Amino acid sequence: MILFFINAAWWIFILYFLYVIGKLYFKREHLAAGRTADVSRLPFISVIIPARNEEANIERCLQSLIGQTYPADKFKIIVVDDHSADLTAAIVRKISAKHPRVRLTQADELLPGWTGKNNACAKGVKLAQGPWLCFLDADISAAPELLETAVNFAAGKSIDMLSINPFQELVSLSERLFLPAVFIAIASSMNFSRVNDPSRPEALANGQFILFKRTVYEAIGGHQRVGNEIMEDIALARVVKGAGFRLYWIFGEALIRTRMYQNLAQIWEGFSKNLTEIMRKPSMMNALFNALKFLALGWLPIVLPLVTFGHLIAGDDRPLIFWALILSAGGTAALFLFFSVTVTALKIPFRYVCAFPIGFTFQAGLAVNSWWKSKRGTRKWKGRTYG
Numbered sequence: 001m002i003l004f005f006i007n008a009a010w011w012i013f014i015l016y017f018l019y020v021i022g023k024l025y026f027k028r029e030h031l032a033a034g035r036t037a038d039v040s041r042l043p044f045i046s047v048i049i050p051a052r053n054e055e056a057n058i059e060r061c062l063q064s065l066i067g068q069t070y071p072a073d074k075f076k077i078i079v080v081d082d083h084s085a086d087l088t089a090a091i092v093r094k095i096s097a098k099h100p101r102v103r104l105t106q107a108d109e110l111l112p113g114w115t116g117k118n119n120a121c122a123k124g125v126k127l128a129q130g131p132w133l134c135f136l137d138a139d140i141s142a143a144p145e146l147l148e149t150a151v152n153f154a155a156g157k158s159i160d161m162l163s164i165n166p167f168q169e170l171v172s173l174s175e176r177l178f179l180p181a182v183f184i185a186i187a188s189s190m191n192f193s194r195v196n197d198p199s200r201p202e203a204l205a206n207g208q209f210i211l212f213k214r215t216v217y218e219a220i221g222g223h224q225r226v227g228n229e230i231m232e233d234i235a236l237a238r239v240v241k242g243a244g245f246r247l248y249w250i251f252g253e254a255l256i257r258t259r260m261y262q263n264l265a266q267i268w269e270g271f272s273k274n275l276t277e278i279m280r281k282p283s284m285m286n287a288l289f290n291a292l293k294f295l296a297l298g299w300l301p302i303v304l305p306l307v308t309f310g311h312l313i314a315g316d317d318r319p320l321i322f323w324a325l326i327l328s329a330g331g332t333a334a335l336f337l338f339f340s341v342t343v344t345a346l347k348i349p350f351r352y353v354c355a356f357p358i359g360f361t362f363q364a365g366l367a368v369n370s371w372w373k374s375k376r377g378t379r380k381w382k383g384r385t386y387g
Contacts, residue, residue: 001320003307003308003311003321003324004320004321004323004324004327006304006324007304007308007324007325007327007328007331008324008327010300010304010327010328010331011327011328011330011331013296014331014334014335017188017297018334018335018338020188021184021187021188021338024187024188024190024191024192027192027193028192028251029192029196029250029251030250030251030252030253030254031149031150031153031164031250031251031252031254031255032149032254033143033145033149033254033255034145034148034149034152034153035069035145035148036148036152039069039070039071039074039148040071042070042071042074042148042151042152043074043130043131043132043151043155044074044075044129044130044131044132045070045074045075045130045132045133045134045147045151046075046076046078046124046125046127046128046129046130046132046133046134047065047075047076047077047078047134047136047147048078048080048121048124048125048128048133048134048135048136049061049062049077049078049079049080049124049135049136049137049138050080050082050107050116050117050120050121050124050135050137050138051079051080051081051082051084051088051092051120051138052081052082052083052084052088052116052117052120052382053084053085053086053088053382053383054084054086054088054138054139055084055086055087055088055091056262057138057139057259058079058088058091058092058138059091059095060141061136061138061139061140061141061142062077062079062092062095062099062102063095064140064141064142064143064144065077065136065142065147066095066099066101066102067144068142068144068145068146068147068148069144069145069147069148070147070148070151072101074130075101075130075147076101076102076103076128076129077101077102077103078103078105078124078127078128079092079102079103079104079105079138080105080106080107080120080121080123080124081104081105081106081107081120082107082116082117082119082120083106083107083110083116085383088138089104089106092104103127105123105124105127106123107119107120107123108123110384113227113228114227114228115227115228115229115230115232115384116382116384117207117232118223118226118227118228118229118232119223119227121135121223121232122222122223122224122227125217125222125223128214130214131213131214131215132151132154132211132212132213132214133211133212133214133217134147134150134209134210134211134212135207135209135210135211135212136208136209137207137208137209137258139208139258139259139260140166140208140209140256140257140258141256141257141258142255142256143254143255143256145255146252146255146256149255150162150164150209150211150252150255151211153250154211154213154248157246157248158246159211159213159246159247159248160212160213160216160240160245160246160247161205161210161211161212161213161216161217161236161237161240161245161246161247161248162210162211162248162250163204163205163206163207163209163210163211163233163237163247163248163249163250164206164208164209164211164250164251164252164255164256165206165208165209165249165250165251165252165253166206166208166209166252166253166255166256166257166258167253167254167256167257167258168183168257168258168259168260168346169257169258169259170259170346170347170348171259171262172262172263174263174264174267175259175261175262175267176348176349176352176355177352177355177358177359177362178264178267178358178359178362178363179261179267179359180339180342180343180346180348180352180355180356180359181294181298181356181358181359181360181362181363182267182271182359182362182363182366183342183346184342185290185294185360185363185367186275190204192204192249195237195247195248195249196247196248196249196250198241198246201241201242203234203237203238203240203241203242203247204234204237204249205233205234205236205237205247205249206233206249207231207232207233208256208258208260209252209256210233210236216240216245219243219245220236220239220240220243220245221239223236225239226239230273230274231274268366268369269380271366271370272366272369272370272373273370273373273380274370275366275367275370284371284375286371287367287368287370287371287372288368290364290367291364291365291367291368292364294360294361294363294364294367295360295361295364297335297356297360298356298357298358298359298360298361298364299357299360299361301331301332301335301336301357302332302357304328304331304332305325305328305329305332308321308324308325308328309325311324312325335356336353339353339356340353
């Protein structure tokens with residue numbers, strides 16, 4: 001009897017989880033590439049890229065921006081080297097020698113109360129021109145139409161701050177094992193339609209692409225306003241929406257790609273510093289609840305049908321246990337189908353469907369570790385410790 005109710009509760013949980021994720025998946029808005037009939041009417045735009053130890057990414061990023069359909073005389077690229085210890089600056093100098101619209105500058109010395117990225121972005125703005133500011137991470141690669149499409153979309157909808165969510169490239173074994181589950185966990189905590197609703201308080205942005213109307217950026221105080229924030233993108237979004245300006249979030253997988261982290265150490269450090277802010281659940285109870293939820297999503301689809309089948313073989317209350325097995329097997333099949341859709345969307349080999357128990361176990365550890373780092377008040381990122 002108890003086993004039947006456990007399976008029934010598990011089935012209800014799965015239905016609710018799939019409902020939440022499905023609503024997100026089917027209601028999300030995508031930005032399609034578009035061209036302008038009269039490119040001469042496009043406004044000038046400054047692209048600002050903060051870069052710290054990005055020698056593996058910066059060339060791909062800059063080459064994709066140099067190849068934009070946006071008129072060459074209507075935009076400039078400002079790379080702010082945030083005291084890199086690798087070849088980031090040298091690579092940018094080499095590119096800027098061939099392409100004058102690429103400019104390299106050095107970030108100011110980091111003052112107490114500032115994070116490196118915010119400091120670098122603020123320095124880039126000092127050199128910017130034009131009515132639009134575009135902040136990009138160095139690990140992105142842009143389709144040729146990205147800037148033209150984004151500016152037209154923002155201007156057409158009177159958007160003050162536009163954030164585009166890129167396609168996530170998963171290349172290494174660690175990325176493919178762990179990140180699909182992390183992405184599912186993050187998505188399950190969000191409601192993107194509310195972000196774009198001016199009447200709702202929810203605010204969200206992805207710092208890999210943020211397009212700002214300059215007057216609005218200056219009106220809210222820019223990166224100085226959020227200088228100490230680890231998740232400056234979400235902090236800026238909250239300030240913008242709280243001030244009554246138009247915030248907009250949209251998916252743009254066809255226009256922009258990113259490879260955030262390339263190995264296990266980077267994934268652990270990167271999400272440990274920001275997962276609490278992303279999921280908006282700073283308390284210990286929420287961290288533990290999330291950890292248990294993700295462990296359940298990872299392992300109950302395997303364990304529960306096996307345990308139930310064992311009781312059926314043993315002859316325990318067979319009619320009821322049979323229906324319990326139907327419930328647990330059906331729940332496992334539904335999750336397997338969902339995980340199959342996920343790996344297909346992420347364009348990784350189908351065999352990684354079997355890796356979700358590992359991925360959700362990793363996500364459970366991240367949830368607790370991110371809360372712990374947040375509670376301690378210190379987070380490490382790229383050789384710096386922030387308090």
